[in-house]
Amino acid sequence: MLLVNQIRENFDAVLAGLQKRNFPDATAVLEQVIALDDQRKSSQTQRDQLQAESNSISKQIGVLMKNGQREEAEKVKSRTAELKTEIKALEDSTTQAEEDLKALLYTIPNIPHLSVPAGKSADDNEVVLENGVIPTLHEDKLPHWELIKKYDIIDFDLGVKITGAGFPVYKGKGARLQRALINFFLDEALKEGFVEVQPPILVNEDSGYGTGQLPDKEGQMYHATADNLYLIPTAEVPITNLYRDVILSEEELPVKNVGYTPCFRREAGSWGAHVRGLNRLHQFDKVEIVQITHPDKSYEALEEMSSYVQGLLQKLELPYRVLRLCGGDMGFTSALTYDMEVYSAAQERWLEVSSVSNFETYQSNRLKLRFRGEDRKTQLAHSLNGSALALPRIVAAILENNQDADGIRMPEVLHSYLGFDRI
RNA sequence: AGAGGAGUGGCAGAGUGGUCGAUUGCGGCGGUCUUGAAAACCGUUGUACCGCGAGGUACCGGGGGUUCGAAUCCCUCCUCCUCUGCCA
Numbered sequence: 001m002l003l004v005n006q007i008r009e010n011f012d013a014v015l016a017g018l019q020k021r022n023f024p025d026a027t028a029v030l031e032q033v034i035a036l037d038d039q040r041k042s043s044q045t046q047r048d049q050l051q052a053e054s055n056s057i058s059k060q061i062g063v064l065m066k067n068g069q070r071e072e073a074e075k076v077k078s079r080t081a082e083l084k085t086e087i088k089a090l091e092d093s094t095t096q097a098e099e100d101l102k103a104l105l106y107t108i109p110n111i112p113h114l115s116v117p118a119g120k121s122a123d124d125n126e127v128v129l130e131n132g133v134i135p136t137l138h139e140d141k142l143p144h145w146e147l148i149k150k151y152d153i154i155d156f157d158l159g160v161k162i163t164g165a166g167f168p169v170y171k172g173k174g175a176r177l178q179r180a181l182i183n184f185f186l187d188e189a190l191k192e193g194f195v196e197v198q199p200p201i202l203v204n205e206d207s208g209y210g211t212g213q214l215p216d217k218e219g220q221m222y223h224a225t226a227d228n229l230y231l232i233p234t235a236e237v238p239i240t241n242l243y244r245d246v247i248l249s250e251e252e253l254p255v256k257n258v259g260y261t262p263c264f265r266r267e268a269g270s271w272g273a274h275v276r277g278l279n280r281l282h283q284f285d286k287v288e289i290v291q292i293t294h295p296d297k298s299y300e301a302l303e304e305m306s307s308y309v310q311g312l313l314q315k316l317e318l319p320y321r322v323l324r325l326c327g328g329d330m331g332f333t334s335a336l337t338y339d340m341e342v343y344s345a346a347q348e349r350w351l352e353v354s355s356v357s358n359f360e361t362y363q364s365n366r367l368k369l370r371f372r373g374e375d376r377k378t379q380l381a382h383s384l385n386g387s388a389l390a391l392p393r394i395v396a397a398i399l400e401n402n403q404d405a406d407g408i409r410m411p412e413v414l415h416s417y418l419g420f421d422r423i
Numbered sequence: 424a425g426a427g428g429a430g431u432g433g434c435a436g437a438g439u440g441g442u443c444g445a446u447u448g449c450g451g452c453g454g455u456c457u458u459g460a461a462a463a464c465c466g467u468u469g470u471a472c473c474g475c476g477a478g479g480u481a482c483c484g485g486g487g488g489u490u491c492g493a494a495u496c497c498c499u500c501c502u503c504c505u506c507u508g509c510c511a
Contacts, residue, residue, distance in 0.1 A: 040472095041472090041473065044472070044473065044480080045472095045473055045474080045479090045480090047480080048472085048473065048479060048480040048481085049479080049480090051479085051480060051481090052479055052480070054491080054492090055479095055480090055492085057491065057492090058441075058491055058492040059441075059442055059492085060491090061441080061491050061492070062441035062442065062491090062492070063441085063442075065441075066441080073491080074491095076491075077491050078491095079491090080491045080492090081491090083491090084491085247470085368471095376452095378470080378471095
């Protein structure tokens with residue numbers, strides 16, 4: 001969430017940022033934040049004063065009791081009753097103001113970076129670059145949902161039987177392709193200096209709030225109600241939360257982690273014509289990279305992560321483009337997001353396979369993720385993450401783009417991981 | 424899952440109702456000494472909120488309660504350890 005001081009000190013800039021996101025009633029909301037914060041401060045200050053008085057009376061009583069002056073002590077005591085009720089009332093209003101403030105801040109998205117283009121929807125995203133050659137396929141080209149049947153490598157009907165729609169079963173070379181991609185992605189990240197972690201894939205409520213999935217995206221996560229745990233929609237949640245309530249030393253920055261996890265998304269209401277096959281699933285595999293950096297270095301890190309992901313796509317020989325998301329299409333918690341899309345040559349459309357974002361202090365403020373600077377003072381770190389990469393659409397593009405009359409060619413880099421070179 | 428025990432500052436470990444944000448040791452930082460280092464000695468060393476500042480307030484696993492006053496007593500939840508049971 002945003003910092004109140006950030007809003008106070010840069011009111012106009014924050015306002016402009018929210019407007020770029022088409023955030024409604026921005027002025028009124030920001031003014032209310034300040035009003036609630038003022039309210040919080042004033043009732044807390046009053047409370048603290050009364051508490052100080054009460055504390056000093058208690059000390060007096062302590063001294064009197066020690067000296068055996070019981071009657072004196074009783075006299076002093078009589079003053080405390082009203083203090084007590086006043087303190088309680090002020091405490092309640094402080095808590096109330098705090099909660100209201102927090103609830104309101106949770107509804108305010110991050111402020112976009114200056115380079116983020118204005119815009120309302122995906123149509124307004126800026127294409128930063130395109131790379132690679134879009135293959136020309138033969139007449140009988142098939143979309144991946146046909147190819148997987150033809151070669152019997154992914155079975156949606158079996159998934160329906162044992163779980164439901166959107167939970168495919170990978171079989172034979174299909175399963176091995178999954179495993180190869182995961183290993184390839186992890187190994188590449190290790191070479192890049194990322195430290196591998198294997199986090200839990202169920203997380204508690206605090207973690208959900210920490211990275212911003214809660215409260216605004218509650219419906220997107222599967223919820224194990226008996227234990228009040230959530231199935232992760234992305235490894236970002238457990239990995240970034242590793243650093244919740246942590247004060248790092250400046251030398252530890254940047255923190256670079258990579259993790260493979262399955263991801264679970266309910267995707268309620270989003271099924272339609274464009275989501276056939278592997279395009280959108282309830283369960284999928286993803287390798288995620290996370291960085292925690294010094295505030296001065298986060299945009300450098302973002303560019304580095306963007307080129308790293310592009311490198312993966314180049315190695316997989318996939319044509320791709322990079323988009324700078326516009327204010328209207330960017331995720332709630334992000335300040336700047338690059339989306340990487342690969343071209344799926346049978347569907348003849350671009351598929352998003354990675355999203356690389358800088359959250360600046362938006363997450364670290366919720367997470368209380370700080371570092372100690374040279375002046376020994378703590379300050380919020382910046383957090384970033386990106387998919388490197390999400391598997392299903394990569395698989396879809398590999399299958400479609402490399403098909404020929406006799407089968408499907410596998411990208412060179414995967415051969416040693418796969419143990420075969422064609423499907 | 425059942426029985427018992429325990430959760431205190433970076434770590435170790437005191438403190439069982441009163442001036443305790445908390446003895447002490449280790450570690451960290453600064454200094455004296457030294458050609459340099461070690462040792463020794465001296466000092467310093469949590470986080471957050473409010474305040475220009477002086478200073479005030481909160482925090483001893485989380486939450487609630489008793490009391491003028493809680494690290495200390497009570498309730499509850501969580502976590503860890505030991506024993507028993509079950510199990511990949």
